[in-house]
Amino acid sequence: MKENLYKYILGIADNSLILGQQLGALTGHGPSLETDIACTNISLDLFGQVRSYYQYAAKIKGEGATEDSIAFLRTERKYLNVLLVEQPDTDFAYTIGRQFLFDVYHFLFLNELQKSHDVTLSAIAKKSIKEVSYHQRFSSDWVKRLGDGTEESKLRMQNAISDLWTYTDELFHQTEADKAMVEEQIAVDVTTLKDKYYETVNAILTEATLEIPESKWFQKGGKKGIHTEYLGYILSDMQYMQRAYPNMEW
Amino acid sequence: MSEEQIKSLEKQFEARIARDEKIEPKDWMPEKYRKTHIRQISQHAHSEIVGMLPEGNWITRAPSLRRKVALLAKVQDEAGHGLYLYSACETLGISREELYEQLHTGKAKYSSIFNYPTVTWADMGAIGWLVDGAAIINQVPLCSTSYGPYARAMIRVCKEESFHQRQGFEIMLKLANGSPEQKDMAQDALNRWWWPSLMMLGPTDAESVHTEQSMKWKLKRKSNDDLRQQFIDQTVPQAELLGLTIPDEDLKWNEEKGCYDFGEIDWDEFWQVVKGHGPCNKKRMQDRVGAWEGGAWVRDAAMAYADKQQDKKEKQAV
Numbered sequence: 001m002k003e004n005l006y007k008y009i010l011g012i013a014d015n016s017l018i019l020g021q022q023l024g025a026l027t028g029h030g031p032s033l034e035t036d037i038a039c040t041n042i043s044l045d046l047f048g049q050v051r052s053y054y055q056y057a058a059k060i061k062g063e064g065a066t067e068d069s070i071a072f073l074r075t076e077r078k079y080l081n082v083l084l085v086e087q088p089d090t091d092f093a094y095t096i097g098r099q100f101l102f103d104v105y106h107f108l109f110l111n112e113l114q115k116s117h118d119v120t121l122s123a124i125a126k127k128s129i130k131e132v133s134y135h136q137r138f139s140s141d142w143v144k145r146l147g148d149g150t151e152e153s154k155l156r157m158q159n160a161i162s163d164l165w166t167y168t169d170e171l172f173h174q175t176e177a178d179k180a181m182v183e184e185q186i187a188v189d190v191t192t193l194k195d196k197y198y199e200t201v202n203a204i205l206t207e208a209t210l211e212i213p214e215s216k217w218f219q220k221g222g223k224k225g226i227h228t229e230y231l232g233y234i235l236s237d238m239q240y241m242q243r244a245y246p247n248m249e250w
Numbered sequence: 251m252s253e254e255q256i257k258s259l260e261k262q263f264e265a266r267i268a269r270d271e272k273i274e275p276k277d278w279m280p281e282k283y284r285k286t287h288i289r290q291i292s293q294h295a296h297s298e299i300v301g302m303l304p305e306g307n308w309i310t311r312a313p314s315l316r317r318k319v320a321l322l323a324k325v326q327d328e329a330g331h332g333l334y335l336y337s338a339c340e341t342l343g344i345s346r347e348e349l350y351e352q353l354h355t356g357k358a359k360y361s362s363i364f365n366y367p368t369v370t371w372a373d374m375g376a377i378g379w380l381v382d383g384a385a386i387i388n389q390v391p392l393c394s395t396s397y398g399p400y401a402r403a404m405i406r407v408c409k410e411e412s413f414h415q416r417q418g419f420e421i422m423l424k425l426a427n428g429s430p431e432q433k434d435m436a437q438d439a440l441n442r443w444w445w446p447s448l449m450m451l452g453p454t455d456a457e458s459v460h461t462e463q464s465m466k467w468k469l470k471r472k473s474n475d476d477l478r479q480q481f482i483d484q485t486v487p488q489a490e491l492l493g494l495t496i497p498d499e500d501l502k503w504n505e506e507k508g509c510y511d512f513g514e515i516d517w518d519e520f521w522q523v524v525k526g527h528g529p530c531n532k533k534r535m536q537d538r539v540g541a542w543e544g545g546a547w548v549r550d551a552a553m554a555y556a557d558k559q560q561d562k563k564e565k566q567a568v
Contacts, residue, residue: 043322051319250314
């Protein structure tokens with residue numbers, strides 16, 4: 001098996017899986033019908049991407065692996081998503097903040113992944129980038145609305161951004177598998193995206209009349225499978241059926 | 251306007267409906283027509299929105315990625331239906347805020363079926379198969395109802411509902427052909443959802459207060475009892491195909507009448523749930539009111555932001 005490629009794909013797909021799962025949980029509970037529909041739509045896009053990635057990963061893994069065994073039957077330490085996407089929906093500002101800080105990265109990332117020498121990854125990136133361009137517009141617009149809305153919304157949006165900021169740096173870390181895949185011109189060298197990322201994020205925050213957090217203390221670990229305490233609960237929910245009723249088809 | 255003029259307008263109005271012409275928002279309409287339509291369309295919209303909750307309950311726990319995506323899409327369709335139906339209702343001169351207010355204070359009703367809990371994955375199958383199945387029977391005739399915006403909304407709603415029903419049946423089929431545990435889960439879901447689905451088609455004709463007038467306005471084209479019979483006759487063979495047993499000992503084919511005879515519906519249970527004392531009435535309203543009140547600051551922010559943007563534009567124009 002191409003171990004590095006497999007891990008590289010999981011590193012990309014797990015972000016979409018966990019973020020999609022979090023947004024899906026909000027369906028029916030949004031602040032308005034329109035935002036509810038939009039968040040469900042983003043969740044659907046992310047799950048669509050997840051399925052393409054995992055179906056590819058399952059082929060690489062062989063041994064009877066399927067998109068579902070990869071999604072549902074790993075233990076917590078085997079999930080390689082960044083910490084940012086597993087952070088909770090404390091309020092709508094956190095949902096938007098998490099989405100925004102991820103979308104800006106996601107767009108830059110897919111833009112580069114389109115050039116991958118791996119044709120499957122390149123094709124998935126080409127399809128997904130259109131969706132993610134919409135996600136980024138949606139979350140950026142809401143950051144501006146909440147940031148430059150009322151006093152209360154500004155405070156909430158600022159708190160969300162300030163709290164989530166600590167998880168942004170990890171987006172640009174590379175694992176050993178990532179480095180090996182960069183060598184083969186399959187992976188995106190995420191270190192090259194960092195400047196553009198903060199430039200884009202900072203411009204939107206400024207437009208939203210929010211302060212750009214100054215903290216240089218960052219958290220990391222997700223890419224190595226060392227997560228925050230939230231992930232275990234997300235997985236318990238997500239894996240419930242597959243764990244309670246093993247080896248069945250649905 | 252004199253009483254005579256109103257009577258003449260009413261006569262013309264009824265004649266238009268009798269000729270199958272559509273009534274449009276700007277057309278004159280009797281006040282009772284307007285009110286009845288606001289009541290029915292909003293009740294329908296509320297049912298879509300509250301109906302998102304019992305199914306939304308299983309999004310995070312769907313057993314496969316394929317099922318998760320299908321369920322998300324289904325619940326999103328319901329939100330979309332709510333949106334068009336609220337819009338159709340707004341054309342009758344009431345705002346979405348007022349409609350929500352009626353839902354949240356209990357003044358407006360929504361389909362009682364959504365006050366039952368979804369306790370297993372099989373409930374996602376049973377709801378699609380039975381609840382959407384009963385809804386379609388109720389709704390197909392509305393595609394040709396007299397009020398234009400409602401009729402047009404219903405055409406789209408019905409297309410999507412019939413897709414949902416097939417999807418629900420397919421979930422049941424997979425379970426019914428699965429392991430013994432899966433089959434039990436499917437049978438249990440049928441046992442719990444069967445009677446509430448029959449109740450969903452409304453009280454018996456003798457007790458239904460709105461039927462006569464609604465028939466005249468093509469808001470209703472068949473009586474509740476006829477719709478219920480149609481649903482039973484259509485669903486029994488489907489249950490047989492699944493190899494599941496409908497939980498009614500009195501259910502049997504009546505050769506003479508050419509339809510199924512069925513057992514007594516527990517109307518006490520029906521009225522208990524309609525009056526707000528079902529298993530989940532409180533929870534459903536807590537969730538709706540919670541989302542609305544909890545989201546007030548978000549909606550306020552959006553308004554404030556839009557106002558500021560407008561001011562900026564105006565200043566630039568000067």
